[in-house]
Amino acid sequence: MPESQTGRGERVHHHADLELVRDTLAGRRGAAEAFLERMSCVRRMVAFQNKRLGGSLDAGELEDLVQETLTQIWRKLPDYAGDGALESWVFRFVYFEVLARLRQLRRVPQLLDEVDDPPEPEAAEAPGAFEYERLHLALERLDAEAARIIRLKHYDELTFEDIGARLGVPTNTAKTRYYRGLAKLRGLLEARWPEPTAGEEGGA
Amino acid sequence: MKHEARHDEILAELLTGASPRESFEASELASCAACRELAEAHLGLAGELDAAGGFERAQLAALADDDAAIELGPAEAEFRRRVLRDLGLERQARGGPGALLGLLVAAAALVALLVVPKMIGGEDDDGGPRMGGEKELLAPVEVVPGETYGTFRWRYPLPERGWFLVQVHGEDGKITTSPRLRAHEWTPDPEEEASWPDRIRWTLEVYDGSRGSRVFDALSTSAERSSD
Numbered sequence: 001m002p003e004s005q006t007g008r009g010e011r012v013h014h015h016a017d018l019e020l021v022r023d024t025l026a027g028r029r030g031a032a033e034a035f036l037e038r039m040s041c042v043r044r045m046v047a048f049q050n051k052r053l054g055g056s057l058d059a060g061e062l063e064d065l066v067q068e069t070l071t072q073i074w075r076k077l078p079d080y081a082g083d084g085a086l087e088s089w090v091f092r093f094v095y096f097e098v099l100a101r102l103r104q105l106r107r108v109p110q111l112l113d114e115v116d117d118p119p120e121p122e123a124a125e126a127p128g129a130f131e132y133e134r135l136h137l138a139l140e141r142l143d144a145e146a147a148r149i150i151r152l153k154h155y156d157e158l159t160f161e162d163i164g165a166r167l168g169v170p171t172n173t174a175k176t177r178y179y180r181g182l183a184k185l186r187g188l189l190e191a192r193w194p195e196p197t198a199g200e201e202g203g204a
Numbered sequence: 205m206k207h208e209a210r211h212d213e214i215l216a217e218l219l220t221g222a223s224p225r226e227s228f229e230a231s232e233l234a235s236c237a238a239c240r241e242l243a244e245a246h247l248g249l250a251g252e253l254d255a256a257g258g259f260e261r262a263q264l265a266a267l268a269d270d271d272a273a274i275e276l277g278p279a280e281a282e283f284r285r286r287v288l289r290d291l292g293l294e295r296q297a298r299g300g301p302g303a304l305l306g307l308l309v310a311a312a313a314l315v316a317l318l319v320v321p322k323m324i325g326g327e328d329d330d331g332g333p334r335m336g337g338e339k340e341l342l343a344p345v346e347v348v349p350g351e352t353y354g355t356f357r358w359r360y361p362l363p364e365r366g367w368f369l370v371q372v373h374g375e376d377g378k379i380t381t382s383p384r385l386r387a388h389e390w391t392p393d394p395e396e397e398a399s400w401p402d403r404i405r406w407t408l409e410v411y412d413g414s415r416g417s418r419v420f421d422a423l424s425t426s427a428e429r430s431s432d
Contacts, residue, residue, distance in 0.1 A: 015375075022373065022405060026424040027291040036284050044274045048267050067279035074287060078371055078407065081378055091264055132256040144378075154253035155260055160220065168374075175220040179246075186249050 018082030025078060041087050042069055045094040053102060061101070069097045079144070083152060083166075096136055138188045146181030153178055207238035215239050219246050341408060344427035351431045352397060356382075357389040358408050358423070369409040374401040384411075403428045 020038075023031030043066050050057045050065075057065065072093050080089050139147045145167075152158045152166065164174035211233055218227045225247055233239040288294040342357040356370055370382040370390050379400055382390045407424040 029293055032287060032291055032293060036287060040276055063277055063279055070283040088264060132259055135256050155257035179216045179220050182246060182249060186245055
């Protein structure tokens with residue numbers, strides 16, 4: 001996996017990966033072959049996540065999941081902006097595809113209505129699996145630029161100066177867009193998962 | 205303290221500055237209930253996002269340490285077929301008995317390319333236009349004189365209930381995406397375009413509404429505006 005961080009907060013913009021993706025989509029054979037080779041990481045990631053989340057997917061289900069994840073990646077590939085290594089970007093697809101599949105098979109708690117059900121013992125070792133899914137889903141619904149800035153800030157640990165430089169805007173503009181984006185994200189989260197009123201606390 | 209309109213700007217500055225919680229607590233806004241509620245909500249979500257980022261980095265690090273043997277399977281083979289087919293590279297990838305025929309076809313295509321140099325569209329491995337016929341990117345391509353890229357134009361059969369999207373990229377990533385288009389041209393907002401770099405790559409994406417999916421036959425090219 002290409003190096004993506006040279007020190008705390010100092011992230012490299014993955015021009016080479018971005019070029020690879022653009023050239024692939026432009027139909028350049030060499031790039032397409034290189035891209036296909038890089039996507040061999042998907043199976044490893046799927047197997048890895050399945051293991052961490054309890055290992056309940058059998059070989060056939062894993063095979064289907066690899067295929068579906070690759071399809072998703074191919075569909076979303078034009079959105080890759082080079083903010084992280086291609087594999088890091090792919091990882092998010094894999095991670096949440098595995099979770100979604102396990103949920104579909106009812107082998108992990110549902111997002112809303114089954115949160116009281118305890119996860120499988122091995123899945124319980126990875127609490128973030130469930131805790132952060134709602135953030136991921138809300139970020140997916142946020143407008144692309146706001147989501148990108150928030151990810152650059154919190155997932156890639158960039159400073160506002162770095163974010164501004166990455167986007168080609170002044171630092172204060174990056175701050176303003178981030179602040180507004182976070183407010184929108186909060187709105188999305190509250191709309192979907194409203195805070196319980198005092199009377200509802202402790203209830204179902 | 206009663207909430208005032210000026211608080212909003214100060215709060216935004218505090219919460220995007222260094223040590224936001226400490227800065228907020230030390231500020232006059234700490235005694236404003238409305239500001240406190242907003243600050244707590246903001247800082248709470250920022251903390252969750254930090255944790256999510258940390259979780260993702262830890263997962264990636266664990267994955268990098270995972271050395272379990274992995275054997276690729278039918279899913280990758282199918283994916284490879286699909287990618288090459290979508291990119292129009294499938295036929296060229298085949299070998300065996302058909303290879304000689306493929307070579308002859310390629311030679312004929314080369315001759316046609318030399319004889320009919322103006323049939324353009326897309327981009328080849330040298331960065332130049334690709335033979336396109338009914339699928340061509342017409343403008344802007346290569347160097348565009350003037351301070352604007354002008355109207356984006358293309359030729360491409362529009363699927364039934366389909367639409368086009370134009371994606372514009374600069375060196376640092378995506379700049380903009382057009383709205384859904386049924387026309388074969390799109391003129392970006394001149395004010396927005398003024399902030400674009402002098403070199404862009406643009407991609408025409410085609411969507412088939414009846415299938416609800418993207419037609420993976422996107423064309424892409426680069427353009428450079430020059431006021432010289």
